[in-house]
Amino acid sequence: MNFYSPEVFISEEDIAIRVQTLGNAITKDFANEELVVICVLKGAFVFCSDLIKKINLPLRIEFLSASSYGDGTVSSGVLKMQMDVSCSLEGRNVLLVEDIVDTGLTISEIVKHIENHNPKSVRVASLLYKPEKLKHSVTIDYLAFEIEDRFVVGYGLDYAGRFRELPYLGVLNAGH
Numbered sequence: 823m824n825f826y827s828p829e830v831f832i833s834e835e836d837i838a839i840r841v842q843t844l845g846n847a848i849t850k851d852f853a854n855e856e857l858v859v860i861c862v863l864k865g866a867f868v869f870c871s872d873l874i875k876k877i878n879l880p881l882r883i884e885f886l887s888a889s890s891y892g893d894g895t896v897s898s899g900v901l902k903m904q905m906d907v908s909c910s911l912e913g914r915n916v917l918l919v920e921d922i923v924d925t926g927l928t929i930s931e932i933v934k935h936i937e938n939h940n941p942k943s944v945r946v947a948s949l950l951y952k953p954e955k956l957k958h959s960v961t962i963d964y965l966a967f968e969i970e971d972r973f974v975v976g977y978g979l980d981y982a983g984r985f986r987e988l989p990y991l992g993v994l995n996a997g998h
């Protein structure tokens with residue numbers, strides 16, 4: 823059997839350094855406060871699970887599932903909400919954790935949705951940001967990496983359901 827491994831784009835070690843830095847910043851910014859961390863499924867689950875271990879605050883984890891992509895590599899431009907948070911966000915500090923901000927459609931729609939719950943604050947943490955593709959106005963408060971416009975997989979991100987388990991961020995070569 824031929825096991826194909828995408829080429830390393832950002833290594834496991836480099837990701838760990840940035841995750842620690844973001845965790846420190848979040849801990850400092852929310853000192854003496856509680857946080858509701860909302861993991862945007864599915865792509866952010868690995869980033870979120872590493873990030874929360876580096877945040878030294880009382881927190882609650884919630885999950886939200888929304889996507890603007892199908893099985894391909896081009897945005898459909900349609901946001902589908904599949905699963906919502908299960909607790910009240912009223913008067914609470916919310917940290918949305920996203921895998922990648924590409925056109926910005928997904929996260930900008932999710933921020934609007936969360937703001938309707940009257941939270942005390944809403945901040946966004948994203949593993950990746952592709953500035954070349956941005957179409958919707960988004961503030962990323964905690965960003966691990968700004969990248970060029972390449973389709974990346976691994977560390978939670980998939981291509982047609984594959985490669986989420988890779989410990990690094992990789993790029994697919996032609997033919998995959």
Ligand code: 5GP
Pocket residue numbers: 865889890891897920921922923924925926927928929972973974975979980981
């Ligand atoms: P946006 O709504 O910002 O255009 O797209 C965000 C979503 O598109 C991400 O949550 C992710 O699911 C998907 N996406 C965008 N770029 C990539 C990429 O390079 N790799 C993967 N695997 N997904 C991507």
